[in-house]
Amino acid sequence: xxxxxxxxxxxxxxxxxxxxxxxxxxxxxxxxxxxxxxxxxxxxxxxxxxxxxxxxxxxxxxxxxxxxxxxxxxxxxxxxxxxxxxxxxxxxxxxxxxxxxxxxxxxxxxxxxxxxxxxxxxxxxxxxxxxxxxxxxxxxxxxxxxxxxxxxxxxxxxxxxxxxxxxxxxxxxxxxxxxxxxxxxxxxxxxxxxxxxxxxxxxxxxxxxxxxxxxxxxxxxxxxxxxxxxxxxxxxxxxxxxxxxxxxxxxxxxxxxxxxxxxxxxxxxxxxxxxxxxxxxxxxxxxxxxxxxxxxxxxxxxxxxxxxxxxxxxxxxxxxxxxxxxxxxxxxxxxxxxxxxxxxxxxxxxxxxxxxxxxxxxxxxxxxxxxxxxxxxxxxxxxxxxxxxxxxxxxxxxxxxxxxxxxxxxxxxxxxxxxxxxxxxxxxxxxxxxxxxxxxxxxxxxxxxxxxxxxxxxxxxxxxxxxxxxxxxxxxxxxxxxxxxxxxxxxxxxxxxxxxxxxxxxxxxxxxxxxxxx
Numbered sequence: 457x458x459x460x461x462x463x464x465x466x467x468x469x470x471x472x473x474x475x476x477x478x479x480x481x482x483x484x485x486x487x488x489x490x491x492x493x494x495x496x497x498x499x500x501x502x503x504x505x506x507x508x509x510x511x512x513x514x515x516x517x518x519x520x521x522x523x524x525x526x527x528x529x530x531x532x533x534x535x536x537x538x539x540x541x542x543x544x545x546x547x548x549x550x551x552x553x554x555x556x557x558x559x560x561x562x563x564x565x566x567x568x569x570x571x572x573x574x575x576x577x578x579x580x581x582x583x584x585x586x587x588x589x590x591x592x593x594x595x596x597x598x599x600x601x602x603x604x605x606x607x608x609x610x611x612x613x614x615x616x617x618x619x620x621x622x623x624x625x626x627x628x629x630x631x632x633x634x635x636x637x638x639x640x641x642x643x644x645x646x647x648x649x650x651x652x653x654x655x656x657x658x659x660x661x662x663x664x665x666x667x668x669x670x671x672x673x674x675x676x677x678x679x680x681x682x683x684x685x686x687x688x689x690x691x692x693x694x695x696x697x698x699x700x701x702x703x704x705x706x707x708x709x710x711x712x713x714x715x716x717x718x719x720x721x722x723x724x725x726x727x728x729x730x731x732x733x734x735x736x737x738x739x740x741x742x743x744x745x746x747x748x749x750x751x752x753x754x755x756x757x758x759x760x761x762x763x764x765x766x767x768x769x770x771x772x773x774x775x776x777x778x779x780x781x782x783x784x785x786x787x788x789x790x791x792x793x794x795x796x797x798x799x800x801x802x803x804x805x806x807x808x809x810x811x812x813x814x815x816x817x818x819x820x821x822x823x824x825x826x827x828x829x830x831x832x833x834x835x836x837x838x839x840x841x842x843x844x845x846x847x848x849x850x851x852x853x854x855x856x857x858x859x860x861x862x863x864x865x866x867x868x869x870x871x872x873x874x875x876x877x878x879x880x881x882x883x884x885x886x887x888x889x890x891x892x893x894x895x896x897x898x899x900x901x902x903x904x905x906x907x908x909x910x911x912x913x914x915x916x917x918x919x920x921x922x923x924x925x926x927x928x929x930x931x932x933x934x935x936x937x938x939x940x941x942x943x944x945x946x947x948x949x950x951x952x953x954x955x956x957x958x959x960x961x962x963x964x965x966x967x968x969x970x971x972x973x974x
Contacts, residue, residue: 468882483870487867495861498589498596499587499588499596499597500587500600501852502848503583505523505583505845526614534606543602549595550564567589568589584846587600589859596854597852597854608846615844618838623834626827629827630828634821640817643810644807644814651799655803666790666794672786673786724738
């Protein structure tokens with residue numbers, strides 16, 4: 457094991473003539489790149505997403521989007537093509553590169569803007585980091601602050617816009633439902649006016665009225681039948697006796713007195729002659745009463761204007777006509793009630809449909825009114841910035857130290873690349889080299905034991921050549937560095953100023969000052 461290590465170390469020693477130049481070349485290239493790349497400054501600002509100032513159980517906002525969703529929408533609006541081109545134009549970010557196309561400018565702006573959005577905001581504060589990379593520190597700070605201002609404006613505009621749109625929607629919805637309710641109420645009123653006698657609420661009354669009229673009809677039929685029987689008996693009595701009222705109950709006092717005198721005269725004629733004073737006295741009284749009755753329009757019993765029979769018959773006929781008129785009216789009303797009762801179920805269905813639509817509209821109106829109240833509250837919350845909002849936790853300031861490039865990392869990567877390239881080339885040469893150089897190589901290739909070996913004897917010339925190659929390999933980087941420093945001092949900047957700039961970039965200004973003082 458030790459012999460193998462010694463063997464490989466000897467091989468490395470032999471290959472130093474190309475290993476060292478490769479490492480030195482990569483290191484010099486990294487150093488050159490580290491100190492020639494322009495500095496890039498990144499002004500950084502931090503934003504914080506604050507929770508709503510008013511608890512949601514007291515008054516909730518109408519903006520229900522999550523923090524991540526809102527930030528993603530804002531990010532897309534800020535990184536929009538038109539906005540990036542406007543930023544580039546306002547801050548003259550690409551005026552020194554007029555050959556760039558708008559697409560290239562947009563791509564460059566997207567590469568230089570960093571907007572870090574938190575995707576896990578559960579039970580923790582949400583912070584947003586905004587930065588802009590620029591070769592000018594002041595420009596970086598100004599653009600970063602402008603991006604922050606745009607984010608704040610977009611957040612306010614989006615939240616107030618959503619709240620305002622929600623409020624406008626519910627205002628229109630309440631107005632629409634109110635109009636539809638009024639129209640539906642008008643239809644219900646017109647329907648009730650057109651079918652006021654056949655509405656469901658009047659059905660009980662109609663049935664009670666129908667029952668009452670049916671009883672009234674039976675009563676009228678009984679009364680009519682009684683009157684007709686009475687008229688028939690009256691006619692029959694009159695036809696038999698010549699009088700309509702044998703008892704005289706229907707006569708007036710004058711007529712009764714006249715009948716009484718006539719009866720006395722008839723009785724007196726049985727006893728006396730017609731010339732008897734008694735008879736003459738009764739005739740005078742009868743004549744006087746008949747004259748008085750005629751003057752009163754009652755006539756006499758023998759020559760009346762209207763006989764009692766006629767009066768009674770006329771009265772009964774009038775009552776019969778009146779009852780028949782009542783029956784016709786009751787019958788017409790019964791027919792109307794029957795039609796109303798028959799049409800009530802159909803009207804009830806139609807009216808129920810209208811009222812059900814009205815109730816649905818009223819329920820929607822109630823819900824829309826409640827939602828409108830919530831929308832007004834949410835709009836006030838967003839207008840007064842009492843809901844969830846984004847505030848600046850730390851403004852961007854002009855950076856004093858460039859964020860890129862990381863010169864130490866570039867130099868370290870150059871050295872690592874030199875070792876990697878040199879090591880890879882070394883391994884590749886060893887893999888391709890099939891020369892027998894150790895006893896172990898002979899044993900492994902020919903599978904025979906080795907009893908002894910004769911080492912290779914280097915000639916003086918070969919040793920000199922090899923040493924010259926190693927010295928040249930080691931000297932070449934040194935010569936290259938010296939030459940580079942000379943050219944820099946001669947054509948670019950004196951070495952003391954270069955050293956000051958290097959110390960400033962590495963942050964070793966204090967150390968350089970101490971060395972100068974020492």
